[in-house]
Amino acid sequence: MALRDILIVSAALAAVPGLTLAAAPAADEPIQPVEPAKITNARMVDLGKELFFDPRLSKSGVISCNSCHNLAMGGTDNIKTSVGHRWTKGPINAPTVLNAGLNVAQFWDGRAADLKEQAGGPIANPGEMGSSAELAVEVLQTIPAYVRSFKEVFGSEKITIDAVTRAIAAYEETLATPNSRFDKWLKGDKKALTQTELAGYALFKDAGCVSCHNGPNVGGSSFQKMGAVEPYKTTNPAQGRFDVTRNEDDRMMFKVPSLRNIELTYPYFHDGEAATLTEAVTTMGKVQLGRDFTSEETGKIVSFLKTLTGDQPKVVLPVLPPSTDRTPRPEPF
Amino acid sequence: MALRDILIVSAALAAVPGLTLAAAPAADEPIQPVEPAKITNARMVDLGKELFFDPRLSKSGVISCNSCHNLAMGGTDNIKTSVGHRWTKGPINAPTVLNAGLNVAQFWDGRAADLKEQAGGPIANPGEMGSSAELAVEVLQTIPAYVRSFKEVFGSEKITIDAVTRAIAAYEETLATPNSRFDKWLKGDKKALTQTELAGYALFKDAGCVSCHNGPNVGGSSFQKMGAVEPYKTTNPAQGRFDVTRNEDDRMMFKVPSLRNIELTYPYFHDGEAATLTEAVTTMGKVQLGRDFTSEETGKIVSFLKTLTGDQPKVVLPVLPPSTDRTPRPEPF
Numbered sequence: 001m002a003l004r005d006i007l008i009v010s011a012a013l014a015a016v017p018g019l020t021l022a023a024a025p026a027a028d029e030p031i032q033p034v035e036p037a038k039i040t041n042a043r044m045v046d047l048g049k050e051l052f053f054d055p056r057l058s059k060s061g062v063i064s065c066n067s068c069h070n071l072a073m074g075g076t077d078n079i080k081t082s083v084g085h086r087w088t089k090g091p092i093n094a095p096t097v098l099n100a101g102l103n104v105a106q107f108w109d110g111r112a113a114d115l116k117e118q119a120g121g122p123i124a125n126p127g128e129m130g131s132s133a134e135l136a137v138e139v140l141q142t143i144p145a146y147v148r149s150f151k152e153v154f155g156s157e158k159i160t161i162d163a164v165t166r167a168i169a170a171y172e173e174t175l176a177t178p179n180s181r182f183d184k185w186l187k188g189d190k191k192a193l194t195q196t197e198l199a200g201y202a203l204f205k206d207a208g209c210v211s212c213h214n215g216p217n218v219g220g221s222s223f224q225k226m227g228a229v230e231p232y233k234t235t236n237p238a239q240g241r242f243d244v245t246r247n248e249d250d251r252m253m254f255k256v257p258s259l260r261n262i263e264l265t266y267p268y269f270h271d272g273e274a275a276t277l278t279e280a281v282t283t284m285g286k287v288q289l290g291r292d293f294t295s296e297e298t299g300k301i302v303s304f305l306k307t308l309t310g311d312q313p314k315v316v317l318p319v320l321p322p323s324t325d326r327t328p329r330p331e332p333f
Numbered sequence: 334m335a336l337r338d339i340l341i342v343s344a345a346l347a348a349v350p351g352l353t354l355a356a357a358p359a360a361d362e363p364i365q366p367v368e369p370a371k372i373t374n375a376r377m378v379d380l381g382k383e384l385f386f387d388p389r390l391s392k393s394g395v396i397s398c399n400s401c402h403n404l405a406m407g408g409t410d411n412i413k414t415s416v417g418h419r420w421t422k423g424p425i426n427a428p429t430v431l432n433a434g435l436n437v438a439q440f441w442d443g444r445a446a447d448l449k450e451q452a453g454g455p456i457a458n459p460g461e462m463g464s465s466a467e468l469a470v471e472v473l474q475t476i477p478a479y480v481r482s483f484k485e486v487f488g489s490e491k492i493t494i495d496a497v498t499r500a501i502a503a504y505e506e507t508l509a510t511p512n513s514r515f516d517k518w519l520k521g522d523k524k525a526l527t528q529t530e531l532a533g534y535a536l537f538k539d540a541g542c543v544s545c546h547n548g549p550n551v552g553g554s555s556f557q558k559m560g561a562v563e564p565y566k567t568t569n570p571a572q573g574r575f576d577v578t579r580n581e582d583d584r585m586m587f588k589v590p591s592l593r594n595i596e597l598t599y600p601y602f603h604d605g606e607a608a609t610l611t612e613a614v615t616t617m618g619k620v621q622l623g624r625d626f627t628s629e630e631t632g633k634i635v636s637f638l639k640t641l642t643g644d645q646p647k648v649v650l651p652v653l654p655p656s657t658d659r660t661p662r663p664e665p666f
Contacts, residue, residue, distance in 0.1 A: 055410075070388075079663050266655070316650075319405060
C-alpha cells in the first residue's frame, strides 16, 4: 500500500463517528467523552426551550425550570437547597440539568425514569413551582403562539402535559457540554492536561473514586450508599432510594451525581452541605473510601475535577409569547 | 444639477444620522422611531450583562436584575408587583428595562436620575435583592474572572459599587427595541400598518393620549398626575413624586410609562391593577381624559398599541464565572 493510500484510509476511518484514530487511549479509560447533542427535532427543542424559560408554568409566575437549573450557572442554582413557591425551602440540592440525559434516572432518589417524567414533578410540586398540570396547560392553551407551536410539533392544537414535558425533555437532551479539557485529553490531545491534573486523575482512579464516578457522565449511572464506609452525618432527612422503595437495603442509596462541570455546580452532595470541592473530596475520601486524603492529594484531585468543565450550551434567551386577555393570571401572593 | 449629482446628494443626506429621506412624514409626528443601540464600550456592556444576570448580587443568591426585568418577557416580570427577598411583596409594578435609557429619570417616582443610579437601588433594598453595596462588591472581588473584567474595563482590580452600577447601566443602555411596525410606518413604509391600526393611532392623537405618551419612547419624558380629570382609585399607597419631594403639588405625579412593547409589559399602571390593554385604555380614557371610549374605539387604540412591539434584544445568556472558596455564600433562608 502506497503512503497516499494509507493516508486516504486513515482519513476515511477518522470520519467514522465515534472512531477517532488519535484517541486510542480513551478506549482503556473508565470515563468516556461527552458528545455534542444531536438535534433531531429542532422545532420541538425550540418549543421546549421556551417552556424551560417560561415562569408562567409556575403558580406565582416567577419560577421557571431555569430558576433552579440556571444555564448561566452550570444548570444549577448554586445554593444548598432551592427556593420554591412562596420561598419554600427545598428538601434537597437541585442537580444540574447539564448532560442529565445521560443519567440512569432522574432526581437524587431516581423516582423519575427519564427527563420527561422529571419535568412534570416541579411544575406540580406545591413547594417548587406550585402549579398543576391542569393550570399549566390552561395557561399555555390561551396563548396563540404556543398553540401554533404545539400544533406544529405534536399535530394537535389541544395542549397536553404529556406534550409539555416531552418538549422540555427534548430541550434538556440538547444540554450537553462537550470539549472539556479532560475530554480533549481522552481524545488524544496529550497537552490538554497539566502534570498535576494528570496526577489527580491517576489518584482519582487509584483511590477508587472512579468505581462510582465513571462513564461519559463521570457518574449518574448507578445508585450508591452515601456513607459506604463511615456513616454520613447530615440533618437532611432524605434517605435516597429508600424513600421510593421502602426497602431497608435502599437506605441512603442516592444516584451518584455527575462530576461533569463540577466546578460550576457547587455546593455539593444531596444536602448541599459541602460548599467547596476541597470539602467535598475530603468528605468523600472519608465516608466512601475510608481514606484521609492529604491536602496535597485533595488538591490534585480538585485540579483534575476542574478539567471536566465543558463548553456550556450557547443559549439565546427565547422571547416568550405574551399572555392574552384569557390567560389565567399568576398568583404570587 | 445633473441626475447623478442629485442621487449623490440624496445618498449623502440619507447617511446623516436621524435624517432618513424616506421618512419625511415622521418629522410631523409626535412619536419618533427608536434607534438601535450604539455600543461604544463592548467590554463594559459584556461585563454589565454578566452582572445583570448574576443572582449573586442578591443576598439569597436567587434574584438577579433579570428576575424582575426579564428579557424573555419584555423586560418585566408580568406580575402586579414583584417578588423580592424572602418573597417580599414589592410596593409597585416593575417598569420595563427596555428603552429605559430614553426616560427622563428612573423609577415611577423619578427618584433616580439615570440607569446607573437606579441599578444600585434594588441590590441594597431589603425587600428586593436584600444585599448591600459592600456585600455585592465583596462577592465579586473574590471571583478572579470578574476581577480581570473590572480591571480591563475600569483600570483597577479593586471593584467598586460605582463600577458595578456603571457596567449594569451600560448594558441596559443597549436594550433598545427598534423596527416595530409603527416605526417602520414612521420611516415611510406605508404598508406597515392596517387601516384599523392607523385609525387607532389617529384616535390616540385626537383623544389626547399623545399629549403625555410622545417622543421616541412614547412616554417616559414627563411626570403627570395619575387621575388628572377624575381621581384614580387604588389601594396602593404610592404617591409618586410626592414621596420624593413632599410637595403637595407632586401628589400622584408619576413618570409617564413608555408604551413601547406595551403588549409584552402587562399588567399596567404603577399598581399593576390593569390586567389587559383594553382595561388600561378604558381607565386612562376615564381618569386622564374624562372620556368614555366605546369598545370600538378602545379596540382601535389597542390595535395601534400592539404595533409598538419592536425587535427584542438578542440575548445570549452569559456563562457566569464560578464562585471560589473565598466567596461569601448566599443566604436564602
